[in-house]
Amino acid sequence: MTFYICTACGTQFNEGSEPPSCCLICEDDRQFVPPSGQGWTDMAELRATRELIWTKEAKGIHSLQISPEFAIGQRAFLIEGPDGNILWDSVSLLDQTSINRIAAMGGLAAIAISHPHFYSSMMDWSSAFGDVPVYIHADDGEWVQRSGPAISPWAGEVFELNQAILVRCGGHFAGSSVLHCPWLENGEGALFVGDTMQVTLDRRYVSFMRSFPNLLPLSSRAVNWIGEAVRPFRFEAIYGGFSGRTIKQDGSRVVERSVLRYVHAIEGHTSQRE
Structure with missing residues (x-):
């Protein structure tokens, strides 16, 4: 029995003797099935062929990214918080070096995920640190492919998490969320956005899409809603989901x-x- 991982989107599925017949995340119009078809791997193979690269982004902020790049290629963040460390978003690989490093930093108090494309191997991450709760928005619960008691759905527009604030923005997914950490950036605050907002390549703007790979835009109403959702919060830095x-x-x-x-x-x- 194996917890299979989709090689296209990086999502880990419930245990089975054979790979799933399809990946529901990839078949949704926000993602895609590669021309070569659906492929599958598992944690053991990822550990044998890849590693997690840590980068200190700022005081109290570390990004984690799989090398060589895998699936969507997102980065997760280990955020040092006043009430314990928070893992923001997840990646498909969890290696022993990272487990040891996080344990030496005090472990994890919570995991919070922006949206279903970054669920990846969130349950393995939770299990490695004592079944720490995994916070996802209840509006996106239908997209969970590997279930478990650690999954902690939250509802409504904001949720307090260890002195951070989860903010539901919607748009990309119904429950797409961002994380506001007011103690970071010397007290000026930081916003972690996944791709609920996508930091543009010139790093002067963010943008918004229903699907980035399939170029499906959002309505002006949806984007205005995102702006309204984060307006009450002040932050100096914005950390997007990619390097x-x-x-x-x-x-x-x-x-x-x-x-x-x-x-x-x-x-x-x-x-x-123009």
Whole structure:
């Protein structure tokens, strides 16, 4: 019996003697099945062929990313908090080196996931640290492919988590969320966004999509809602879900002007000649 992992999106499934017949995450219109078809691996194979790379992003913030790149290629974050360490988002690989390192840092107090594309091997991460709770928004519970008692759905628009705040933004998924940590960046605050908001390559804006790989936009109403959801919070930095996608200054103002830019474009206020 094996906990199979989809090689396209990195999601780990419930234990079985054979791979699942399909990956529901990939078959959804926000993701895709590769031209070569669905492929499968497991934790043992990942440990034999890849490693987790740690990068200190700022004081109290460490990113974790699989090398060589696997599946979607997202980064997770180990956030040092006043009430214990938080793992924000997850990756498919969990190696012994990282288990030892996190244990030496005090372990994990909680795991919080932005949306289903980053569920990956969240249950293995939880199990390795004493079945620590995994917080996902209840609106996205149908997308959980590996179940377990550690999964802790939260509902509503905000949820307090060890002096951090989970904020439901919607848009990408109904329960797509961000994490606000006010103690980081010398007390100026940091926002961890997964790709509920996608930090653009120029690192001057964020953008918003129902599907990034399939280029499905959101409505202006949905994007305005995202802006309203985070407006009460102040943050200097924005940490996106992928390597290099970090905005270090004026994060709150970046989101405000990004919402305005997106809405103007989607409503046709931007000339085709511009």
